[in-house]
Amino acid sequence: MNLFNLSLLLNGFPIKKAKSTLKRIHGKNEADFEAYILQKKKNIFNYHIQNNTFYQNIAKNATVTDWKSIPVMTKRHFQHPLSQRLSKDYTTENVYINKTSGSSGDPFVFAKDKFCHALTWSVIQNRFGWFGLDFNTSKQARFYGIPLDKKGYYKERLKDTLSNRHRFSVFDLSDAAFEKCLKKFKNTPFDYINGYTSAIVQFAKYLEKKNIVLKQVCPTLKACVVTSEMLFEMDKKLLEKQLDVPVVNEYGASELDLIAFQNPEDLWQVNSETLFVEILDQQDNILPNGEEGRIVITSLYNKAHPFIRYDIGDIGVLSKKSTLQKPILEKLIGRTNDIAILPSGKKAAGLTFYYITKSIIEDDGNVKEFIIEQHTAETFKVIYVSATAISEENKENIKIQMENYLEKGLTIIFEKQDKIERSKSGKLKQFRSLLN
Template sequence: MPLPTPHAAFPGAVWPAIPPTPAAALLAVLGQLAESQCMEADELAMARRPQLEALMAHAAGQLPFWRKRLEAAGFEVEAGKNAGLSLAEWNARWASLPVLTRAEVQSLEAQLRVAKLPDGHGVVGESVTSGSSGRPVRIARSTLDYFYWQAFQLREHVWRGRDVAGTFLTISRDESRKVIDESVHLRSMADWGPPASVVWATGKSFLLDYRAPVRRLVETICEVRPDYLCTFPSLLLEILRHARGEGIELPPLKEAIGVGEASPPELAGLCREVWGAPLCSTYTAAETGAMAYQCREGGRWHVQAEKSFIEVIDAEGRACGPGQTGRVIVTPLHNFAMPLLRYEIGDLATVGEGPCVCGRTLPVLEAIPGRARDLLMLPSGELRPPYYGHNAVMQVRSIRQHQVIQTARDRVCLRLVVVQPLTGEEEAHVLKSAGDALGAGFVVEIEYVEEIVRGAGGKFAEFERRC
């Protein structure tokens, strides 16, 4: 599908349009990405290196933690000083840089945040990870980093050939919701919101809060009749199962989009069977934004290598080859507020083999296992995503790791690893936050443990239902 014409900055200059400044900036990056997506591996690595070295110089200049690590790895810490290194020499030094763990990000948070951003990078905001690895972390992010997130989101819309004039429904958590019960909370917006609406005229969008029984969510989908639907794969699976089991004919859909988790193997087939729609998945994280998008033609995931330097390594720290599964190590390239060099994000990925049938030469991932989640069972027996007030619970900074276990229809246990015992006030805050979020009918209890280990295959379940 051809790209729609962007917004025009001046009356009468509608085609070819001269877009307003925000749209022009996004389209300028998008145009560069259209070229870099076809670079050969070494060419891409060399094109990325100046950006990575600018990040390294900034980190070393403000943070003793990074200066020490980079110098120990053999890097000069001033920008441009490593230009004489061959690609092989540079890669060898980079591989000797220790992996940054989540535990380090938690315990050294203040030492990893810079005091001053470079000119033009905007202001600093904060993201809190969802905790899919069991170790939620707080990440400082700049306005510039958010801009790049928008540019890469535009790239996905273009890659998938989406009709931005259509209607877009997201089923996620709506922070504006005040009362948590089994009712439906739906908000309507005039457009898709940034970044699409910054550049193009779009259709309407809706945000449906996921804290409602699946049957009510299905009823709302039938009322909204979206062209595109974006939600968690685990929730989409239950929506499809419910529709099939109840004989409900879902309205036509152009595409279902799974985010935040790995898609169960059966989901794509079920989506076509029940809904007659294709499924695509995106690989994102709160710390980094987009890391990989699923290819429309090839079905595998293209690493967004111009935004995040992704490595997949084995237990010994060696780079994995095609077909091998290893730990994902990521370096976000544009977040100067809290540089994360060789950060272990807590996921597993299987390296793919190129070239892709689509013609793009960006690195590919064959699979991203280990990110699926269970659904919470309500006392009534119905299912919904396991919202338990994560952000409020994690305000207690003594909590270093957590896991939520549903042991019965009316009972939930919060397993906590803490650096020091919680006060009575902190315990009360945790219990009330979780209880309010879960809703009436649940008994919440706390269990303190020394460690929460991963299961078979390195998987970690932030939430488990054992009933």
């Protein structure tokens, strides 16, 4: 038994059973898979209706034979003590417990039964295997945050050791810190990079400035997996150029599972083995593939805690080429709470502002990081870190492009700072509205 799997087993997570279950799922043909999904949806709904008082109160008028009658759950439903939300025979002592990051504005504690959690890791290991990576043997360069309290810090460091990874802090993205990172890459046979998109992009910018290709420094490197933050196409090209390995985009949620993972054909393949993903409009109607809407997910295996038709708070599009067995996430637009409301009443995804601004700022060459804030309906602030101030010409170009893409009459303020504060987890929220 390898170290990572052994650590799961010792903590009560039946990883062998989970891997065997996943193998059986993968062995199903298309017709059998459709029957499997229908049965799993029915099973998980009936289980919680029969064994979970919390869910009984939410779905008292629903029937599994009419999937549309099952109410959509949101994070607001979970603003109750965890003990009140657990199913019969599950307690806080015999489940896996964690909490969401709170990036949506509605953080909460959640639970998974131990088999469900083991299955989550089985899916993750399967996806990394697409790129020749093994959690038990592949060495990981990890760009993540880390708790600063003593207990949390050493707990994460122990997990890093058990998981065969070295952690680089995302709280210091200075050239001096990246110089130390580069030295570690020169002396360590890393197999892959994994971590927050923004931090890895900053490292790539440092490499570009130094005219260094990381694969030449660390020849064992096979892939880079980015997660937790949006990956823009121009950033992906930068990473591919400076790292010289495949750049894999991961999309997941701690309370659910791995949701989508870029496959070797460069398609964002949705996890259909343990999740059922729907795209809904604002009236909870199911949208056909190809149309943009709210991402709503059912966890097919979590018996400890219901996540049935759960609105994760993101907006996306499933490709028209999707099948039930192999859904493809064509586009992830952003979070529903990252919507900008303009003076005319028009709504726009907040990342639209970030994307427009980014395309111009990147040409400037000296801006390291920036975020966009909405202060009033017509006022937006661009907070940025750079060696020198953005030129007046580029500021004017940004204002013109925002009016072209959105509407006229917007006020754009620019504020240069020495450092952009990240969340406690180390994530960078690229757009935030201060209206509410």
